[in-house]
Amino acid sequence: MSPTVDELRNEIRQAVGRYERIESTAFTKEALAAICEAVGHDVDSNRLPPKPEMRAGILRCIGETEDDDPAVAERPFRKAELTAIAAALDSE
Template sequence: MSKTVHELRNEIRVGVGRYERQVSSGFTKEALAAICESVDADVDTAVIPGKDVMRQAISDEVAGVDGSRDQTSGFRKAELEAIAAELDGN
Protein backbone atom coordinates (compact mmCIF):
# COMPACT_ATOMS: atom_id res chain seq x y z
CA MET A 1 0.00 0.00 0.00
CA SER A 2 1.37 3.40 -0.91
CA LYS A 3 2.08 6.06 1.69
CA THR A 4 -0.36 8.90 2.27
CA VAL A 5 0.60 12.53 1.66
CA HIS A 6 0.72 13.02 5.44
CA GLU A 7 3.10 10.06 5.84
CA LEU A 8 5.32 11.32 3.02
CA ARG A 9 5.52 14.82 4.51
CA ASN A 10 6.46 13.35 7.90
CA GLU A 11 9.09 11.12 6.29
CA ILE A 12 10.58 14.18 4.61
CA ARG A 13 10.41 16.22 7.83
CA VAL A 14 12.26 13.52 9.76
CA GLY A 15 14.75 13.15 6.89
CA VAL A 16 15.79 16.80 7.23
CA GLY A 17 15.85 16.84 11.02
CA ARG A 18 12.42 18.33 11.68
CA TYR A 19 9.62 16.93 13.82
CA GLU A 20 6.71 14.78 12.69
CA ARG A 21 3.28 16.35 12.89
CA GLN A 22 0.25 14.57 14.27
CA VAL A 23 -2.14 16.28 11.87
CA SER A 24 -1.75 16.59 8.13
CA SER A 25 -0.37 19.99 7.21
CA GLY A 26 1.88 21.56 4.62
CA PHE A 27 5.51 22.38 5.22
CA THR A 28 6.46 25.38 7.32
CA LYS A 29 9.02 27.85 6.01
CA GLU A 30 11.58 26.32 8.36
CA ALA A 31 10.90 22.82 7.03
CA LEU A 32 11.17 24.03 3.43
CA ALA A 33 14.48 25.74 4.30
CA ALA A 34 15.75 22.45 5.78
CA ILE A 35 14.71 20.59 2.61
CA CYS A 36 16.51 23.21 0.50
CA GLU A 37 19.68 22.67 2.49
CA SER A 38 19.39 18.88 2.26
CA VAL A 39 18.99 18.83 -1.53
CA ASP A 40 21.57 21.62 -2.06
CA ALA A 41 18.98 23.97 -3.56
CA ASP A 42 20.27 27.41 -4.48
CA VAL A 43 18.56 29.39 -1.70
CA ASP A 44 20.09 31.61 0.96
CA THR A 45 18.49 30.23 4.11
CA ALA A 46 20.23 32.74 6.40
CA VAL A 47 17.20 34.95 5.77
CA ILE A 48 14.37 32.55 4.96
CA PRO A 49 12.70 33.52 1.66
CA GLY A 50 9.05 32.96 0.75
CA LYS A 51 7.64 29.46 0.45
CA ASP A 52 7.16 29.83 -3.31
CA VAL A 53 10.84 30.71 -3.76
CA MET A 54 11.93 27.66 -1.78
CA ARG A 55 9.46 25.35 -3.57
CA GLN A 56 10.87 26.55 -6.90
CA ALA A 57 14.45 25.94 -5.73
CA ILE A 58 13.51 22.42 -4.61
CA SER A 59 11.77 21.87 -7.97
CA ASP A 60 14.95 22.90 -9.76
CA GLU A 61 17.07 20.39 -7.80
CA VAL A 62 14.85 17.31 -7.50
CA ALA A 63 13.99 15.26 -10.57
CA GLY A 64 10.28 14.50 -10.67
CA VAL A 65 9.17 17.80 -9.16
CA ASP A 66 7.39 20.04 -11.67
CA GLY A 67 9.15 23.40 -11.72
CA SER A 68 6.87 24.87 -14.37
CA ARG A 69 3.70 24.95 -12.28
CA ASP A 70 2.52 27.66 -9.90
CA GLN A 71 4.62 27.34 -6.75
CA THR A 72 2.09 29.01 -4.43
CA SER A 73 0.50 25.67 -3.53
CA GLY A 74 2.12 22.66 -1.87
CA PHE A 75 3.76 19.72 -3.52
CA ARG A 76 1.69 16.95 -5.11
CA LYS A 77 1.94 13.36 -3.91
CA ALA A 78 4.23 12.24 -6.75
CA GLU A 79 6.48 15.22 -6.04
CA LEU A 80 6.62 14.34 -2.34
CA GLU A 81 7.62 10.80 -3.35
CA ALA A 82 10.43 12.24 -5.52
CA ILE A 83 11.67 14.46 -2.67
CA ALA A 84 11.58 11.55 -0.21
CA ALA A 85 13.53 9.39 -2.68
CA GLU A 86 16.10 12.16 -3.16
CA LEU A 87 16.58 12.42 0.59
CA ASP A 88 16.99 8.64 0.81
CA GLY A 89 19.68 8.84 -1.86
CA ASN A 90 17.71 6.92 -4.47
Template sequence: MAKTTDDLRNEIRQAVGRHERIESTAFTKEALAAICDAVGYEIDDVTLPPKAQMRAGILWTLDLVDDDDRENGTRPFRKSELQSIAAALDAS
Protein backbone atom coordinates in the same frame (compact mmCIF):
# COMPACT_ATOMS: atom_id res chain seq x y z
CA MET B 1 -0.25 -0.31 1.67
CA ALA B 2 0.62 2.90 -0.19
CA LYS B 3 1.93 5.86 1.77
CA THR B 4 -0.39 8.85 2.14
CA THR B 5 0.75 12.41 1.52
CA ASP B 6 0.81 12.89 5.30
CA ASP B 7 3.09 9.85 5.65
CA LEU B 8 5.38 11.20 2.94
CA ARG B 9 5.53 14.68 4.51
CA ASN B 10 6.46 13.18 7.87
CA GLU B 11 9.08 10.94 6.28
CA ILE B 12 10.61 14.01 4.61
CA ARG B 13 10.44 16.01 7.85
CA GLN B 14 12.29 13.29 9.72
CA ALA B 15 14.89 12.94 6.95
CA VAL B 16 15.85 16.61 7.33
CA GLY B 17 15.83 16.62 11.12
CA ARG B 18 12.40 18.17 11.68
CA HIS B 19 9.67 16.85 13.95
CA GLU B 20 6.91 14.57 12.75
CA ARG B 21 3.43 16.09 12.89
CA ILE B 22 0.29 14.30 13.97
CA GLU B 23 -2.11 16.59 12.12
CA SER B 24 -2.04 17.09 8.38
CA THR B 25 -0.14 20.29 7.60
CA ALA B 26 1.91 21.71 4.80
CA PHE B 27 5.61 22.35 5.33
CA THR B 28 6.64 25.39 7.36
CA LYS B 29 9.22 27.82 5.98
CA GLU B 30 11.79 26.29 8.30
CA ALA B 31 11.03 22.76 7.07
CA LEU B 32 11.21 23.91 3.44
CA ALA B 33 14.57 25.56 4.20
CA ALA B 34 15.84 22.28 5.67
CA ILE B 35 14.67 20.40 2.55
CA CYS B 36 16.37 23.01 0.33
CA ASP B 37 19.60 22.42 2.23
CA ALA B 38 19.25 18.64 1.98
CA VAL B 39 18.69 18.64 -1.79
CA GLY B 40 21.36 21.26 -2.47
CA TYR B 41 19.22 24.29 -3.37
CA GLU B 42 21.01 27.30 -1.90
CA ILE B 43 18.94 29.92 -0.08
CA ASP B 44 19.68 32.83 2.22
CA ASP B 45 19.43 31.36 5.72
CA VAL B 46 19.15 34.78 7.33
CA THR B 47 16.12 35.99 5.39
CA LEU B 48 14.22 32.94 4.18
CA PRO B 49 12.70 33.35 0.72
CA PRO B 50 8.95 32.91 0.22
CA LYS B 51 7.59 29.37 0.42
CA ALA B 52 6.76 29.39 -3.30
CA GLN B 53 10.39 30.13 -4.16
CA MET B 54 11.68 27.33 -1.93
CA ARG B 55 9.14 24.81 -3.29
CA ALA B 56 10.09 25.78 -6.86
CA GLY B 57 13.79 25.48 -6.03
CA ILE B 58 13.33 22.02 -4.56
CA LEU B 59 11.39 20.85 -7.61
CA TRP B 60 13.98 22.40 -9.95
CA THR B 61 16.89 20.80 -8.11
CA LEU B 62 15.21 17.41 -8.50
CA ASP B 63 14.57 18.05 -12.24
CA LEU B 64 10.79 18.05 -11.78
CA VAL B 65 10.37 21.52 -13.34
CA ASP B 66 12.39 23.48 -15.92
CA ASP B 67 13.45 26.38 -13.68
CA ASP B 68 13.15 27.74 -10.16
CA ASP B 69 10.60 30.40 -11.10
CA ARG B 70 8.35 31.11 -8.14
CA GLU B 71 5.30 30.31 -10.29
CA ASN B 72 6.35 26.64 -10.18
CA GLY B 73 5.90 26.59 -6.41
CA THR B 74 2.60 28.37 -5.84
CA ARG B 75 0.78 25.25 -4.64
CA PRO B 76 1.66 22.58 -2.08
CA PHE B 77 3.62 19.58 -3.31
CA ARG B 78 1.63 16.86 -5.07
CA LYS B 79 1.94 13.26 -3.97
CA SER B 80 4.24 12.34 -6.88
CA GLU B 81 6.50 15.28 -6.00
CA LEU B 82 6.57 14.22 -2.34
CA GLN B 83 7.55 10.72 -3.46
CA SER B 84 10.41 12.15 -5.54
CA ILE B 85 11.61 14.32 -2.65
CA ALA B 86 11.46 11.41 -0.21
CA ALA B 87 13.38 9.19 -2.66
CA ALA B 88 16.06 11.87 -3.17
CA LEU B 89 16.49 12.32 0.58
CA ASP B 90 16.62 8.56 1.11
CA ALA B 91 19.32 8.26 -1.55
CA SER B 92 21.54 10.96 -0.03
Protein backbone atom coordinates in the same frame (compact mmCIF):
# COMPACT_ATOMS: atom_id res chain seq x y z
CA MET C 1 -0.38 0.26 -0.08
CA SER C 2 1.36 3.51 -0.94
CA PRO C 3 2.06 6.06 1.78
CA THR C 4 -0.35 8.94 2.33
CA VAL C 5 0.58 12.58 1.76
CA ASP C 6 0.84 13.05 5.53
CA GLU C 7 3.14 10.03 5.86
CA LEU C 8 5.34 11.32 3.02
CA ARG C 9 5.57 14.78 4.61
CA ASN C 10 6.59 13.24 7.93
CA GLU C 11 9.14 10.98 6.23
CA ILE C 12 10.66 14.05 4.55
CA ARG C 13 10.60 16.04 7.81
CA GLN C 14 12.47 13.28 9.62
CA ALA C 15 14.98 12.90 6.77
CA VAL C 16 16.00 16.55 7.14
CA GLY C 17 16.07 16.55 10.94
CA ARG C 18 12.69 18.16 11.58
CA TYR C 19 9.98 16.88 13.89
CA GLU C 20 7.15 14.61 12.80
CA ARG C 21 3.72 16.20 13.05
CA ILE C 22 0.59 14.44 14.20
CA GLU C 23 -1.82 16.79 12.44
CA SER C 24 -1.90 17.26 8.69
CA THR C 25 -0.03 20.43 7.76
CA ALA C 26 1.98 21.73 4.84
CA PHE C 27 5.68 22.43 5.37
CA THR C 28 6.70 25.49 7.36
CA LYS C 29 9.27 27.89 5.94
CA GLU C 30 11.86 26.39 8.28
CA ALA C 31 11.10 22.85 7.10
CA LEU C 32 11.27 23.97 3.45
CA ALA C 33 14.64 25.61 4.18
CA ALA C 34 15.90 22.33 5.68
CA ILE C 35 14.73 20.44 2.59
CA CYS C 36 16.42 23.03 0.36
CA GLU C 37 19.68 22.49 2.20
CA ALA C 38 19.36 18.71 1.94
CA VAL C 39 18.81 18.77 -1.84
CA GLY C 40 21.45 21.44 -2.52
CA HIS C 41 19.33 24.54 -3.13
CA ASP C 42 20.92 27.56 -1.45
CA VAL C 43 18.70 29.81 0.65
CA ASP C 44 19.59 32.73 2.88
CA SER C 45 18.93 31.41 6.36
CA ASN C 46 18.92 34.95 7.79
CA ARG C 47 15.85 35.91 5.76
CA LEU C 48 13.96 32.95 4.31
CA PRO C 49 12.51 33.48 0.83
CA PRO C 50 8.80 32.96 0.10
CA LYS C 51 7.52 29.39 0.17
CA PRO C 52 6.86 29.19 -3.61
CA GLU C 53 10.47 30.17 -4.29
CA MET C 54 11.80 27.44 -2.00
CA ARG C 55 9.37 24.82 -3.37
CA ALA C 56 10.41 25.68 -6.94
CA GLY C 57 14.10 25.40 -6.03
CA ILE C 58 13.54 22.00 -4.42
CA LEU C 59 11.68 20.71 -7.49
CA ARG C 60 14.47 21.92 -9.79
CA CYS C 61 17.19 20.36 -7.64
CA ILE C 62 15.52 16.94 -7.69
CA GLY C 63 14.89 17.12 -11.45
CA GLU C 64 11.11 17.58 -11.38
CA THR C 65 11.22 20.93 -13.22
CA GLU C 66 13.61 22.65 -15.61
CA ASP C 67 13.88 25.95 -13.74
CA ASP C 68 13.03 27.41 -10.36
CA ASP C 69 10.14 29.66 -11.37
CA PRO C 70 8.01 30.28 -8.26
CA ALA C 71 4.88 30.43 -10.43
CA VAL C 72 5.04 26.64 -10.87
CA ALA C 73 5.10 26.11 -7.10
CA GLU C 74 2.38 28.42 -5.76
CA ARG C 75 0.58 25.50 -4.11
CA PRO C 76 1.81 22.89 -1.60
CA PHE C 77 3.57 19.84 -3.01
CA ARG C 78 1.41 17.19 -4.67
CA LYS C 79 1.75 13.52 -3.71
CA ALA C 80 3.93 12.69 -6.74
CA GLU C 81 6.26 15.58 -5.88
CA LEU C 82 6.47 14.45 -2.25
CA THR C 83 7.30 10.93 -3.44
CA ALA C 84 10.09 12.31 -5.64
CA ILE C 85 11.48 14.43 -2.80
CA ALA C 86 11.43 11.47 -0.39
CA ALA C 87 13.21 9.32 -2.99
CA ALA C 88 15.85 12.02 -3.55
CA LEU C 89 16.48 12.28 0.17
CA ASP C 90 16.70 8.49 0.52
CA SER C 91 19.36 8.33 -2.18
CA GLU C 92 21.62 10.82 -0.39
